[in-house]
Amino acid sequence: MFLEYTGTHKHKFGWIEVICGSMFSGKTEELIRRLKRAEIAGQKVDIFKPEVDVRYDEEEVVSHDSNSIQSTPVRSSGNILILANDAQVVGIDEAQFFDDELVNVCVQLASLGKRVVIAGLDMDYLGRPFGPMPGLMSVAEYVTKVHAICMKCGSLANHSHRVIASQELVELGxxxxxxxxxxxCFSLERDKEIGESKKGKK
Structure with missing residues (x-):
């Protein structure tokens, strides 16, 4: 449940929502659901994603289930402040690929009275905090952590394990x-990979 800011300040503040989790956990699906509900309510919604993300469509945010919503690709987070000037609700997908300035951008947007809804991976393929996501989670009023299903044992999954041989931090997956x-299962796979890496160096 999301409550509007009800403080007694003369200036009306917005708030920040973060949807995070592993790959295939439904982050973008939930983002699209919230933004479409805002549109149905008659609110002006602007959606942004990083220019690097063109897996499905250059100008749409698209979930793995093929649900989509129109978006604007931007090169840096600073552009969002300018382009979202008239929006009541601002959606941001694949937040982990943006620069760290995204945290300050979202704080400014909320201070301008806007509702900011963000989706992104909380950890990279090595299990480390990813990009600006830790900072976004710390300044958000609402954080929703969603889970996929573990492909090894069927438990709730919170890690994104890379199955191809690559050392690049960013692989659009x-x-x-x-x-x-x-x-x-992630810990077992990482131990196996580290062991194989040590063997290869001998």
Missing amino acids: ESQEYEPLCRG
Whole structure:
């Protein structure tokens, strides 16, 4: 449940919502659902995604279930402040790929009275905090953590395990590049990969 700011300040403040989790956990699906409900309510909604994300469509946010909503690709988070000037609700997908300034941008948007809804991976493929996501989670009024299903054991998954050989931090992923894993299965896979890496260096 999301409550509007009801303080007694003369200036009306907005708020920040963060939807986070592993790949294939339904983050973008939930983002689209919230934004479409805002549109149905007659609110002006602007949606943004990083220019790097063109997996499904250059100008739409698209979930793995093929639900979509029109969006604007931007090169840096600072552009969002300018382009979202008239919006009541601002949606941001794949937030982990933006620069760290996104945290300040979202705080400014909320201070201008806007509702900011963000979706992104909370951890990279090595299980480390990803990009601006930790900062966004700390300044948000609402944080929703969603889970996929572990592809090894069927438990709730919170890790995105890369199954291709690549050392790049950013690999725009599909099901053939990543699999969601629970903490236990992810730990076992990482131990296996580290062991194989040590063997290869001998």
